[in-house]
Amino acid sequence: MRPFEYHRATSVDDVTAGQIIAGGTNLLDLMKIQVMTPSALVDISRLTGLSAIETEGDGLRIGALVTNSALAYDTRVRAGWPLLSRAILAGASAQIRNKATTGGNLLQRTRCPYFYDTSQACNKRSPGTGCAAQGGAGRMLALFGTSEHCLAAHPSDMATALAALGAEVEIHGTNGTRRVPVQDLYRAPADRPDRETILEAGT
Numbered sequence: 467m468r469p470f471e472y473h474r475a476t477s478v479d480d481v482t483a484g485q486i487i488a489g490g491t492n493l494l495d496l497m498k499i500q501v502m503t504p505s506a507l508v509d510i511s512r513l514t515g516l517s518a519i520e521t522e523g524d525g526l527r528i529g530a531l532v533t534n535s536a537l538a539y540d541t542r543v544r545a546g547w548p549l550l551s552r553a554i555l556a557g558a559s560a561q562i563r564n565k566a567t568t569g570g571n572l573l574q575r576t577r578c579p580y581f582y583d584t585s586q587a588c589n590k591r592s593p594g595t596g597c598a599a600q601g602g603a604g605r606m607l608a609l610f611g612t613s614e615h616c617l618a619a620h621p622s623d624m625a626t627a628l629a630a631l632g633a634e635v636e637i638h639g640t641n642g643t644r645r646v647p648v649q650d651l652y653r654a655p656a657d658r659p660d661r662e663t664i665l666e667a668g669t
């Protein structure tokens with residue numbers, strides 16, 4: 467792993483420039499094989515106020531740091547939104563789900579095998595290098611919304627369930643707070659597969 471600065475955020479306003487790390491179950495794997503090489507990590511795992519599941523009107527407000535296990539086993543989720551609970555429990559392992567967070571799950575990177583193999587061309591990992599998946603093995607790749615530049619699927623089972631349930635994501639940035647439907651958080655690959663979401667630095 468390459469050297470990097472480490473910063474532990476103590477408040478939301480303290481989240482400075484750098485790659486956010488929450489549970490680390492996806493990011494650390496990618497850093498170990500140098501698919502992601504951030505120069506600075508901002509650890510949000512100790513931030514207060516982001517670990518609760520609160521009732522809001524007829525729905526729930528789920529903090530970005532709520533673990534996948536806590537969400538899947540929440541009695542309100544199991545009774546009212548069993549699709550979400552089942553989607554989460556269908557994935558990963560108990561150990562991973564105990565550490566993985568809601569925000570991290572929604573923003574995890576693709577499982578395209580060529581993205582993980584730094585000897586292969588990948589426009590998502592290294593823009594402009596090509597896409598080794600075109601004509602390659604396609605078991606884990608997308609059927610819809612692809613482009614000539616990328617065929618990758620987003621791997622989050624939670625995102626699929628939340629989109630089906632009409633959930634929204636609340637985005638905090640320097641320009642304030644906005645809410646978007648979960649499915650609108652993500653961008654189709656088009657000619658910029660490296661840009662996976664509508665999130666921009668600081669906004």
Ligand SMILES: Cc1cc2nc3c(=O)[nH]c(=O)nc-3n(C[C@H](O)[C@H](O)[C@H](O)COP(=O)(O)OP(=O)(O)OC[C@H]3O[C@@H](n4cnc5c(N)ncnc54)[C@H](O)[C@@H]3O)c2cc1C
Nearest residue numbers: 486488489490491492493557558566567569570571573623
């Ligand atoms: C062995 C294994 C099997 C798995 N199987 C499945 C599966 O079957 N189905 C499935 O859906 N997932 C699966 N996963 C993925 C797992 O769900 C994710 O690794 C996990 O949810 C990521 O959460 P995290 O908190 O650890 O994220 P991290 O690794 O900390 O972060 C992931 C990404 O999200 C960003 N990020 C995290 N939190 C925030 C935030 N609040 N705001 C902005 N950016 C943020 C980080 O910068 C990083 O880019 C598997 C993972 C492993 C290791």
Ligand code: SF4
Nearest residue numbers: 578580588597616617
């Ligand atoms: S499908 Fe996307 S992630 Fe996979 S190799 Fe091609 S550009 Fe990279």
